[in-house]
Amino acid sequence: MEPGKNIAIKVPLYRWDETVAFYRDKIGLKVTRELKDSTGFSFGPMTLWIDRVPHQSQTDVWIELFDEDPTNALAALGSPKRDELEPLTDVTGHWTCDPAGTVILLRKGS
Incomplete structure (x- = not known):
């Protein structure tokens, strides 16, 4: 097994806009892709996805192998x-x- 190319942070709807702004504006990560419910950022050799999850109450981190x-x-x-x-x-x-x-x-x- 080896690391994949993607990491996703699954974010509740009420925290999504501010979380995307944090990674984009405060950390300065480059946006590589924008979808309706997901924003992808360049994160070294990986893509960090901030995913909007309307019915979720907490934040989860998902990884790929x-x-x-x-x-x-x-x-x-x-x-x-x-x-x-x-x-x-x-x-x-x-x-x-x-x-x-x-x-x-x-x-x-x-």
Whole structure:
């Protein structure tokens, strides 16, 4: 396994605008992509996504790991499959989490 290219901070609706402004205006990260509910920033070799989640009450950090065989990697980790979290469109892999509850996208490397 190896680190992926994305880190996401899932932010409640009421905190989204100020969180995007913090990373853009105070830290000075370069915006690389803007979507309806997500803003991507250049974060070294990765993209830091600030995602707006309307029905969420707390902030979560989600990370990405690459592996050539995500299903076997999931079994080796002994972590739960959490594919109900978000649809995996055009991605081969699984959602899972670490023992502390950090959400991990374990996907086939690109």
